[in-house]
Amino acid sequence: xxxxxLSGKEFALQIKEEVRRDAGALLEKTGVVPGLTVVLVGEDxxxxxxxxxxxxxxxxxxxxxxxxxxxxxxxxxxxxxxIAGLNQDRAVHGILVQLPLxxxxxxxxxxxxxxxxxxxxxxxFHPLNAGRLAxxxxxxxxxxxxxxxxxxxxxxxEIKGKHAVVIGRSNIVGKPMAQLLLARDATVTICHSRTxxxxxxxxxxxxxxxxxxxxxxxxxxMVKEGAVVIDVGINRLPNGKLAGDVDFEQxxxxxxxxxxxxxxxxxxxxxxxxxxxxxxxxLAVR
Ligand code: GUN
Numbered sequence: 001x002x003x004x005x006l007s008g009k010e011f012a013l014q015i016k017e018e019v020r021r022d023a024g025a026l027l028e029k030t031g032v033v034p035g036l037t038v039v040l041v042g043e044d045x046x047x048x049x050x051x052x053x054x055x056x057x058x059x060x061x062x063x064x065x066x067x068x069x070x071x072x073x074x075x076x077x078x079x080x081x082x083i084a085g086l087n088q089d090r091a092v093h094g095i096l097v098q099l100p101l102x103x104x105x106x107x108x109x110x111x112x113x114x115x116x117x118x119x120x121x122x123x124x125f126h127p128l129n130a131g132r133l134a135x136x137x138x139x140x141x142x143x144x145x146x147x148x149x150x151x152x153x154x155x156x157x158e159i160k161g162k163h164a165v166v167i168g169r170s171n172i173v174g175k176p177m178a179q180l181l182l183a184r185d186a187t188v189t190i191c192h193s194r195t196x197x198x199x200x201x202x203x204x205x206x207x208x209x210x211x212x213x214x215x216x217x218x219x220x221x222m223v224k225e226g227a228v229v230i231d232v233g234i235n236r237l238p239n240g241k242l243a244g245d246v247d248f249e250q251x252x253x254x255x256x257x258x259x260x261x262x263x264x265x266x267x268x269x270x271x272x273x274x275x276x277x278x279x280x281x282x283l284a285v286r
Pocket of ligand 1: 050096097098099100123143144269
């Protein structure tokens, strides 16, 4: 069997068209151009790439985009001062502090995320927005899991009544992914590094979401015939190539549908960030 390949490009294009239309309608009605500001601390190479991609995507769709760059040595106070200024700036509807922060600031990450005005929290990482999601209010939802669910829905793949297994329990992907699937009536299991017999758990999944951060972690023997496999991982191999958390070459012969890496859910993450920015702007001008 050969799986249906779920191309992120195709779905992201559709979402971006909706965002372009919504941004245009907002401008026409209120004169407001949605604005996103990304705060980038330090010189992390992968983060530079992500931030530049976000910037380009905004400009394509009529969203104002700014990048505030702070040096690796920036203090917590400097970062909080920048965030306070953006919270006050009426032209800024979305604020995103690129993660990971440099090592020296990593212990204060939660404090930094808490400082962002929840109404401008387009990452959906503020505890208020995480709490809203937990009680079933999908206000500003973290972009990667939101993109995964949107892709399942756009592809016409049923979630209701399915057994979804999410591998990974991060605040950014695993936990919100589980909440979104639960809200759509899946039966959800969350697995992590301390799960006993993870392979046996994974084999029960109708929908398997891999958000582990280890290249080729999910092998063909961990996948049920016909399962939908969503690969959230973006890992750099020693040869410089990108690889997902799923062994795509093998698993594509077992799965019913599968997302590739690159070209899978990563593209949807950016599209959902743009959608969140326009949503935040719409709510701000109401
Ligand atoms: N680093 C990698 N992905 C993300 C993301 O979605 N948001 C933020 N803030 N940082 C990231």
